[in-house]
Amino acid sequence: MNKPNIILINCDDLGYGDLGCYGSKLNDTPNIDKLSEEGIKFTNFYMASPVCSPSRAAMLTGCYPPRISFGSFDDNRNVLFPGSPTGLNPNEITIANQVKSAGYNTKIIGKWHCGDQKEFLPTNYGFDSYYGIPYSNDMGRSVIPEDGSGGSFGPIDEETRSRREKFPPLPLISDNEVIQEQPDQAGITERYVEESIKFIRKNKKQPFFLYLAHMYVHLPLYAPERFINNSRNGRYGAAVSGIDWSTAMILDELKKLDLDENTLIIFTSDNGSNTRNNGSNAPLRGKKQETYEGGQRVPMIMKWPKKIPANSTSDELVSSIDFFRTISSILGIKIDNKNKIDSLDFSNVMYSPINSKSPRETFFYYKQNNLEAVRNKKWKLHQQKDGKKVSELYNLENDISEKNNVYEKYPEIVLELQKLLDECAKELGDEFSDIQGTDIRLPGKVENPSTLTSFDPNSPYYAPMYDIPDWG
Incomplete structure (x- = not known):
């Protein structure tokens, strides 16, 4: 080939x-x-x-x-x-x-x-x-x-x-x-x-x-x-x-x-x-x-x-x-x-x-180190948002916009997805729940970091200051 x-x-x-x-x-x-x-x-x-x-x-x-x-x-x-x-x-x-x-x-x-x-x-x-x-x-x-x-x-x-x-x-x-x-x-x-x-x-x-x-x-x-x-x-x-x-x-x-x-x-x-x-x-x-x-x-x-x-x-x-x-x-x-x-x-x-x-049936949603949600097949369970506990369940197959919370209607699905969240938290951690993961690796670190550039007032920059104040 x-x-x-x-x-x-x-x-x-x-x-x-x-x-x-x-x-x-x-x-x-x-x-x-x-x-x-x-x-x-x-x-x-x-x-x-x-x-x-x-x-x-x-x-x-x-x-x-x-x-x-x-x-x-x-x-x-x-x-x-x-x-x-x-x-x-x-x-x-x-x-x-x-x-x-x-x-x-x-x-x-x-x-x-x-x-x-x-x-x-x-x-x-x-x-x-x-x-x-x-x-x-x-x-x-x-x-x-x-x-x-x-x-x-x-x-x-x-x-x-x-x-x-x-x-x-x-x-x-x-x-x-x-x-x-x-x-x-x-x-x-x-x-x-x-x-x-x-x-x-x-x-x-x-x-x-x-x-x-x-x-x-x-x-x-x-x-x-x-x-x-x-x-x-x-x-x-x-x-x-x-x-x-x-x-x-x-x-x-x-x-x-x-x-x-x-x-x-x-x-x-x-x-x-x-x-x-x-x-x-x-x-x-x-x-x-x-x-x-x-x-x-x-x-x-x-x-x-x-x-x-x-x-x-x-x-x-x-x-x-x-x-x-x-x-x-x-x-x-x-x-x-x-x-x-x-x-x-x-x-x-x-x-x-x-x-x-x-081969993928499950996907976990992390925001920083907080495990906020899980999707399994058509179901998605949210358990936290920005440091606050939430209880939201959506059927993404017929509710792609996550408008209809059916958490109370399907307790057995909630339990099934919660189990997946708990298993993931054990392995990868969940800061919100104060759980340290058992299988995480360290990032790279240097002791004396520096920036790639530094401002020189005498340099002929094309744009000394960018003029569109927008970011994020």
């Missing part, structure tokens, strides 16, 4: 309802819609966290975030910030490590967000090279209005203001070297596309793994003027158009090089939309940072001509943590990981979506 090239496209904060093929009437996504028509669209696909650092580490390692101590960070923050002493443990095996063992050339372009110390940059985790902004694009120097407003975020507290005022210049990195500080964010996606095409051309005669982690649609929303002028949904729609255009460019390049039939493309998002600026998780309840469906159920499309049936849809339950074992299975790579992982192989669903069942 010819080893397929693999391109994993991971958007930032793109919601379930933001694409035309998932029901959007506001955003124009003809190229992503075509990708869906030529492949398979998953309607019950979940990221392992409703925020980015845990979500990305989980996807790469095939583990729920608490298993790799990536649920919560310094001072109980929900993501990593510039200069953090914490990162993904270099002993963890990633998808990049796996495919590299099978002779693949590997590259990540875009957002990494698993640590910004030199020990935690992507080239330590199976990636041959890296090009991108290593964390969120709102973690650079930006204006903060005197009244404390934060664009669509609204007023900010003093702690947030103090932290944001101390952010160093936003770095753009090539491998382990900062090549620009405070770059023009409106041009970042075009630069990512250029790097992607250069990598594809360089590796056209050998198998490659490209992980393209978009800046869009994370705030602040900087987009090229053409996309803004053509958007029916303001800057948000323009950013979505940027993703769509970049997808078209990559697909076109694969076709020109006669690589399209031997390339598996995976398209998804790291968590749900924050629902500001007309972002959408419709028809789901909730948003980014929440464990209602809108926080973690996201678009996922796969295309692999002659392997995946075109114009397919799957309602089977799958998760980003399943990429690890599924890709390993497709490539025939043995998993030598001595540490336990949570990944399951759903390649049967890819190949035969009508006749196949996913």
Whole structure:
């Protein structure tokens, strides 16, 4: 078998309802819609966290975030910030490590967000090279209005203001070297596309793994003027158009090089939309940072001509943590990981979506290190929300929007799902219940962390201060 090239496209904060093929009437996504028509669209696909650092580490390692101590960070923050002493443990095996063992050339372009110390940059985790902004694009120097407003975020507290005022210049990195500080964010996606095409051309005669982690649609929303002028949904729609255009460019390049039939493309998002600026998780309840469906159920499309049936849809339950074992299975790579992982192989669903069942029947929803909910088949039980106990049961098969709480009506289902929650808490922990997990591993740590950049008032930055005060 010819080893397929693999391109994993991971958007930032793109919601379930933001694409035309998932029901959007506001955003124009003809190229992503075509990708869906030529492949398979998953309607019950979940990221392992409703925020980015845990979500990305989980996807790469095939583990729920608490298993790799990536649920919560310094001072109980929900993501990593510039200069953090914490990162993904270099002993963890990633998808990049796996495919590299099978002779693949590997590259990540875009957002990494698993640590910004030199020990935690992507080239330590199976990636041959890296090009991108290593964390969120709102973690650079930006204006903060005197009244404390934060664009669509609204007023900010003093702690947030103090932290944001101390952010160093936003770095753009090539491998382990900062090549620009405070770059023009409106041009970042075009630069990512250029790097992607250069990598594809360089590796056209050998198998490659490209992980393209978009800046869009994370705030602040900087987009090229053409996309803004053509958007029916303001800057948000323009950013979505940027993703769509970049997808078209990559697909076109694969076709020109006669690589399209031997390339598996995976398209998804790291968590749900924050629902500001007309972002959408419709028809789901909730948003980014929440464990209602809108926080973690996201678009996922796969295309692999002659392997995946075109114009397919799957309602089977799958998760980003399943990429690890599924890709390993497709490539025939043995998993030598001595540490336990949570990944399951759903390649049967890819190949035969009508006749196949996913091996995953259960999915656990963690917010930081708090075990908030569980899904088993069609049932979802919420046991806590933001430090408060709740009792909510939903039948997701006929109540995708989680509007009709049937907790009192099905006590036997509640008991069954509560047992699953209790078993998970024993293994992975639950901070809310003060339970320490029995099978969790330490993150990476350094003793004397530093930021990748520091402000120099004499430096000719393109944007000494970004002028859109929006973040989150």
